[in-house]
Amino acid sequence: MFNNKPQHYPASLEAIQAASEAIGFSMPSDFQTGALLQTLAASKPKASVLEIGTGTGLATAWLLAGMDATSNLISIDSEASYQTIANECLGQDARLQLVCTDAADWLVKQDHATFDLIFADAWPGKYANLEETLNLLKSGGFYVIDDMLPQPNWPAGHDKKADDLTHYLESRTDVQLVKMAWSTGIMLVVKK
Numbered sequence: 001m002f003n004n005k006p007q008h009y010p011a012s013l014e015a016i017q018a019a020s021e022a023i024g025f026s027m028p029s030d031f032q033t034g035a036l037l038q039t040l041a042a043s044k045p046k047a048s049v050l051e052i053g054t055g056t057g058l059a060t061a062w063l064l065a066g067m068d069a070t071s072n073l074i075s076i077d078s079e080a081s082y083q084t085i086a087n088e089c090l091g092q093d094a095r096l097q098l099v100c101t102d103a104a105d106w107l108v109k110q111d112h113a114t115f116d117l118i119f120a121d122a123w124p125g126k127y128a129n130l131e132e133t134l135n136l137l138k139s140g141g142f143y144v145i146d147d148m149l150p151q152p153n154w155p156a157g158h159d160k161k162a163d164d165l166t167h168y169l170e171s172r173t174d175v176q177l178v179k180m181a182w183s184t185g186i187m188l189v190v191k192k
């Protein structure tokens, strides 16, 4: 049946969801975003993947589930209490490196790293440090952002920031993008 149900769920998803609910984590990626990230990750053998904003590891689990055995994922969050859950549920996966730091600081220090897929799910990498982030993307690489449709937790004025980001990315000549008014509103950007 054609619906929003994902094809294959990550094994650790239920445990991460339960732990996230237990601490009241209020910013989880949804299953549609996760399944999209999983599918995009599967398109890139030997991929280097970057997630900005691990949270408790929900999208991390979907990315790992799509990646092949030779791919690797760096996931960054500044909040240790969230990332601890990702570490408990996913930390045994040798492809994953969890980094607990301010992503803005981390991004400006990257000289040589390049990535095949970047899921930018925090303020840095999306509404700040966008140039540094896009500079880390390989040609043909995916830059993915969600929460581009109005969300109940948006503060006043955030709709303008989302619109400005959309228009800015659309104006760039070095990317091809598609806006998906689906899930929380996803923008899939490919570096040309």
Ligand SMILES: C[S@@+](CC[C@H](N)C(=O)[O-])C[C@H]1O[C@@H](n2cnc3c(N)ncnc32)[C@H](O)[C@@H]1O
Residues within 6 Å of the ligand: 027, 028, 029, 052, 053, 054, 055, 056, 057, 058, 059, 060, 076, 077, 078, 079, 082, 101, 102, 103, 104, 121, 122, 123, 124
């Ligand atoms: C939308 S949540 C991430 C959700 C997660 N990707 C998921 O799939 O459920 C945003 C995360 O960004 C983190 N964050 C906020 N500011 C940050 C910063 N300056 N550096 C690193 N992480 C940051 C927050 O702690 C939070 O966990």
